[in-house]
Amino acid sequence: MSDPTDNHREPNATTPPEADGSRSSDEADEFTVTPYAVSGEVNYDKLVARFGAAELTDEQITRFPDHPLLRRRTFYAGRDVDDYLAAAGAGDPHAVVTGRGPSGPMHLGHVLPLYLAKRFQRETGATVYVPLSDDEKFLAKEQSFASIGEHTRENLRDILAVGFDPARTRIVIDTADADVLYPIAVRLAKHLTPATVEAVYGEQDTVGLQFYPAVQATHLLLPQLVAGRQPTLVPIAVDQDPHVRVCRDVAAKEALPVRKPGALLGRFLPSLAGPGKMSSSGDAPSIELTDDPETVAETIHTHAYTGGRPTLEDHREKGGDPTVDVPFQYLRYFFEPDDDELERIAAAYRAGDLLSGDLKDLAIERITDFLAAHQRRRNALDELATELEPYRLTDEERRRALDSAGVPSVVGV
Amino acid sequence: MSDPTDNHREPNATTPPEADGSRSSDEADEFTVTPYAVSGEVNYDKLVARFGAAELTDEQITRFPDHPLLRRRTFYAGRDVDDYLAAAGAGDPHAVVTGRGPSGPMHLGHVLPLYLAKRFQRETGATVYVPLSDDEKFLAKEQSFASIGEHTRENLRDILAVGFDPARTRIVIDTADADVLYPIAVRLAKHLTPATVEAVYGEQDTVGLQFYPAVQATHLLLPQLVAGRQPTLVPIAVDQDPHVRVCRDVAAKEALPVRKPGALLGRFLPSLAGPGKMSSSGDAPSIELTDDPETVAETIHTHAYTGGRPTLEDHREKGGDPTVDVPFQYLRYFFEPDDDELERIAAAYRAGDLLSGDLKDLAIERITDFLAAHQRRRNALDELATELEPYRLTDEERRRALDSAGVPSVVGV
Incomplete structure (x- = not known):
């Protein structure tokens, strides 16, 4: 499952929006969003309505653990969120599924939902x-399994570096x-028709x-x-919501002992090249989780789209626009948790007191600190198989999952 | 994979023969054969030509281990048979794949190819x-996995009762x-297109x-x-040949370290209801491998189609027709290995000296003896998992198969 900050959309697949089944034909929408293609300027309110999800209420936001990604509504909508919040609030079992498609190194944007889940x-x-869809990436990309496997192993190190509690975390490949x-x-798959898959994917x-x-x-x-009926929340970019809907449909058709999984739907994070410019891989460099501070600084200084004015005089006089400034947006999404401090930065930028270069330096500092901690944990990891072991499904959990799905053991193991 | 004697065709799927891609459009054929549908009277020569396979030569037949199913050309055609025979003759590695779709009890016809493989x-x-396609049967039939699992376990007991050498046999579920x-x-699947699958299946x-x-x-x-490049022969009913062709195509496309598997193509064995009457399941009862002698006798006496005349006088005078007589055909396929003895029986039937009832009794006797031995071995089996263990892929074999297929271990096990 793509995470909500994956800027790398599949360029090869397109779905006519009509095929989605959730778009009313009388809308004259100027944008198209499917799991494999985003085009035009995205209207997030329309998208929620189109998908039949619900915008998060203030009350729901306050019931979630406090986090900038929610407080500032990067995750702004959902499905069956109340069930999840009720279980979380009551200390009842509840789960989060957030995956990774291991077709390349993990970037900053890929890891933020994992930190939210943590x-x-x-x-x-x-x-x-945390499921890793190496099968899907092998099938969708011009890469061998050897190459996908190498990325999978590197991605696993990043996922392990997040620091999940192994007693409450399962990583599945x-x-x-x-x-x-x-x-x-x-x-x-018994009741998943080619027509449904084609409509959604x-x-x-x-x-x-x-x-x-x-899968x-x-x-x-x-x-x-594995562990019985419980609310499950899937934090994903809003364009991935159809995937959740497919799962909800088949779960109901097969009468499995599960609740339909819920969704926490997010906006797309912009690439460094700026908002609305997240078409396909390779447009702009990304900040990789293994980048050293010099590389981070170089990448942001060279490639980050800013909301600054063309000249220093202009900027001092008219001020910058934080709403399109990528370094500011990074602070807003994740790296400046203090709302007052964030507003001070925005105000100074709008007033022209803070220059684009200063804002870049601020973002670089925060991102570098974050990466330093991440890399410290990553580098402290032992051999991968050893580190992964406590996060893998146990034999008993495997047996339980198959039993719950009505697939009894043929050979009695 | 269906075995060549599976009289139970899927009634639900039909393929236009044009879609097969191997049928020349100028033939005015009166019969249709696809993996899921047989209709009309089958012309076996045309079928081989249509599929691009080759009829077995006398020389090839003599190089195979002697067996009535080959000697009498129930298996009558093939693909890459010489490669297989050369390896078998030289004592080089060679393999046979013969599977079972476990959607019900195994009948007499299902087990004959297994005895040939033995x-x-x-x-x-x-x-x-011996692969068991419980996934496919679950998907294709109106049965739960619990039901398919029950049939799988019972089928496994029959497969084990055949008496394969565990050192040279792998049963895969x-x-x-x-x-x-x-x-x-x-x-x-990376290069298996929906169009190919639809054309063949x-x-x-x-x-x-x-x-x-x-799969x-x-x-x-x-x-x-698992064990390196070697000729592989797949004994199947001729209608299943497209399955082998799909495999040959994808193996070549993916440049795997394998030879394309060969095929040994067989005629359809008639159901008890007679030749050309093998449409769908349930038309006529079959002889199950667990039937007792009384049931076998009762089933054959009641249901077997004969080539006898309507009245005793008529039969004595004009004689019977062994070519359509099902009890005689059972003897011919498998249960009377002596050619001279078989010909004596045929001659006596044609002459009217042997009555249909006598021929039935003869077949009943042979089948009952065969089943008694099979059931003796089946009943002597211990707990299924224990018996199956020496036939399962070892961990090393699993690792080797994945390595050969270019799917390296992600987690280093």
């Missing part, structure tokens, strides 16, 4: 599942955990990608299949 | 792989061996069945992925 885990005891994922996906080039939505649905149900 | 194994040391099958199937109702051909192709390549 906050949820720390504050309300959420179980966190599609090829390495196929013993449990494939049979459950088959169960879900677009026409697929291979039968592998036709089947993959069943993805399995990811979202896994916490409940 | 003969090959005993005489030339063939490695035998799609759901229970998904750890190795699914990642390899994904590798094969017809339009599918679910994404599970769209993907399944990749089936995995079955056919598994012996080589």
Whole structure:
């Protein structure tokens, strides 16, 4: 499952928006959003209405653990959020699923939802599942399994560096955990029609990608299949919501002992090249989680789109625009948790007192500090298999998941 | 993979023969054969030509281990048979793949190819792989996984009762061996297009069945992925040949370290209801492997189609027709290995000296003896998991298969 900050959209697949089934034909929308394609300027309110989700209320926001990504409504809508909040508030079992498609190094944007999930885990005891869809990435990309495997291992180090509690976290790799994922996906696939997949994911080039939505649905149900019915929240970019809807539909059709997973829907984070410029991979460099401070500074200084004026005089006189300034947006999303401090920065920028260069330096400092801590934990990791072991599904959990999905053991193990 | 004697065709799927791509449009054929549908009277010569396979030569027949199913050309055509025979003759590695779709009890016809494979194994040391496609049966049938699992366990007891050499035999169950099958199937699925699957298998109702051909192709390549490049023969009914062709195509596209699997193509065995009457399940009762002698006798006496005349006088005078007589055909296929004895029986039937009832009694006797031995071995089996263990892929074999397929271990196990 793509995370909500994945700026790297698949350039190869397009879905006519009509096929989605959730778009009313009388809307003259100027933008298109499907799991594989975003075009035009996104109207987030319309998107929520189109998908039949609900905007988060102030009251819901306050019931979540405090986090800038929620408080400032980067995650701004959802599905079945109240069920999740009730369980989290009552100390009842509740889960978060947030995955990663390991087709390259992880960037700053990829890891922010994981840190959000870690906050949820720390504050309300959420179980966190992190599925890695190496199968899907192998099928969708011009890469060998060897290459995808290398990225998977590097990505795993980053996921481990987040510092989840192994007792409440399961990391699942599609090829390495196929013993449990494939049979459950088959169960879900029994009533997943080609028409549904094509409507939501677009026409697929291979039968592998036709089947993959069943695997993805399995990811979202896994916490409940392992540990019983409980509210599950899937934080994703709003364009990925159809994936959750597919899972909700098949879960209901198959009468599995699960609740339909809920969703926490986010806005797209802009790439360094600026808002509305997140078309395909490679447009602008990203900040990788392994970048050293010099590289971070160089990347931001060279590539970050700013809201500053063309000349110093102009800027001092008319002020900058923080709403389109990427360094400011990074602070707003994640790196400046203090609302008053953020507003002071915005005001100074708007007033022309703070220059674009200063704002870049501020963002560089915060990001560098964040990465230093992340890299410290990453570098302290031992051999991957050893580190991963406590996060993998146990044999008993595998057995329980298959049993819950109605796939009994044939050979009695 | 359906075996060549499976009289139970899927009634739900039909493929326009044009979609097969191997039928020349100028033929005015009066019959249709696809993996899911047989209709009309089958012309076996045309079928071989249509599929681009080759009829077995006398010389090839003599190089196979002696067996009535070959000597009498129930298996009458093939693909890459010489490669297989050369390896078998030279004592080089060679493999046979013959599977089972566990959607019900195994009938007499289902088990005959397994006994043929056992003969090959005993005489030339063939490695035998027996894949059980419980995933496909779950997807294609109105049955739960619990029901399919029950049939799988019962079928496994029958497969074990055949008496394969565990050192040279691997039994693979799609759901229970998904750890190795699914990642390899994904590798094969990367270039398996929906159009190819639809042309060969017809339009599918679910994404599970769209993907399944990749799993089936995995079955056919598994012996080589585990133990290195070697000729592999797949004995199947001629209508299943397109499945082998799909596998041959994807193996070539993915440049895997394997030879394209060969095929040994068989005629359809008639159901008890007679030749050309093998439309769908349930038309006529079958002889189950667990039937007692009384049931066998009752079933054959009541249901077997004969080539006898309507009255005793008529029969004595004009004689019977062994070519359509099902009890005689059972003797011919498998149960009367002596050619001279078979010809004596045929001659006596044609002369009117042997009555249909006598011929039935003869077949009943042979079948009952065969089943008694099979059931003796079946009843002597211990707990299923224990018996199955020496036939399952070892951890090292699993690792080797994945490595050969270019799916390296992500987590270093």
